[in-house]
Amino acid sequence: MRLSRKERICLGIESTADDFGVGIVTLSGIVLANVSSSYLPEAGGIHPREGARHHAEVADQVLAQALEKANIKPKDLSTIAFAQGPGLGPCLRTGATVARALASYLEIPLVGINHSVGHIEIGKLTTGASDPLTLYVSGGNTMVTAYAAGRYRVFGETLDIALGNCLDVFARQAGFKPQKGIPLGAAVEQFAAKGKALVPLPYIVKGMDLSLSGLLTSAVTALKKGKFSLEDICYSLQENAFSMVTEVTERALAHTEKREVLLTGGVAANKRLQTMLTIVAGEHDAKFNVVPREFATDNGAMIAWTGLLAYTSGLVTPIEESFVKVRWRVDKVDVPWVKLS
């Protein structure tokens, strides 16, 4: 692909959790490269220190691959963006260090991006949605947001654990082993598709918020009792959890009266969840959008794209202010580039 030399190109680094990703995106929204490497724990969940070690080990290869794939030289870059938070401290710091080094060496601006904003913006870019009610569900986040007066406001969220976390922990308890390219949640989805009987599990919706920790505990307890088949428990866990997030999404949709629904984040790849949200969006005459799989999980392209939006709105992050923000809420971030007609 030939690029006009003038076009602004941003390289974005994502390292909030188990993925180290590098994306390269142009100002016109073309994704030139989106490369990532995932840390696979041998047992248990993500150990932040081990995740950070993985990121440090693969950073140079992932960077080189991304530049090669985009067919550009480092000097063609005009902006460096990085996920500044929220996420796991050690993992975030590794990405931030790489980003600072690149920006300083190339003498180009650095932009710190909120990871959650990145998921929303890449969803908008890849689906064409302009002002959606967004359900963002991943291993670390479960929230319903929509734009109002300069920020993405949080209408509903989990009061405890995230949806992806709930599915992952259950999967590990059930003995599923993580494999390259197959998230644990996908294994639950496969078993759930074969389930038929609904096992009674808690259904906890509090206004537009929800709670998943009790559901997880009950599902694990049901598993240990051995009275129900694994397929039926997977099915029931998914049906309860997804019905809960769909109900709060519908509540927020009725409340905000938005005309578009956007599903984003790692759990967005789940077909059953997509089906439920398609039904709800249809009932409220809203258009349903789901982010493509490549951009559903954590990725560098979403950081690069949001970096361009931020930079062209005049936002830069001086090196001395580029410390990571482990608990950076999405509704604390100004998004001046969002202009609604």
Added chain:
Amino acid sequence: MNIILKKGAEASLYLANWHDKKVVIKQRLPKAYRPPQLDQTIRRYRTVHEPQLMHEAKQAGVPTPAIFMIDVENSTIIMEYVEGQQLKAVLDTINAEDRAKLCRKIGSEVAKLHMHGIVHGDLTTSNMILNDQGILFFVDFGLGEKTKELEAQGVDLHLLKRALESTHFTHADECFAAVLKGYADVVGANSEAAVCEKIIEIEKRGRYVAERQTGA
């Protein structure tokens, strides 16, 4: 002639004439996204509990629409139509003094519910109606619970705070401060302090809360 008032998230509200009374028919329609068995359990439960809680709210001294009929099989409740405005539409249009007064009123009404062992479960400004005489009605008790637990009361107020932040963001802080003042008027300063402490604890359990202690 039934006129649709609102197609809400879980129920459709119709304005109707019933025995010469202006009534609201609230019908919880089946949700196609949920498995029928789960859907029926949820709708039945909420149809039975909502009128019970509304009745108890009146005993606590909190105005709610009168219930005329319940049809569990069809998940339908027929209740009084309250002439007035949703608080959502009112709160940002009045002056600061009136807003503070109104929020203080919200706080004291919520406190009355809590003292009586009721949590509303969905305290938003869409679920409060200010009638033409300035009386504040609470509606939509579908997610409510009979409990005196501090935890449930804390979540109830936390949800209200969050609703103010997302929908009335320009005045959220002053509004919630006034709500707590009204709450303290009824339950006393000590109980108000206890519930405030609980709210902070609940918030710290959430994802990405700046105030949360960092263990790592």
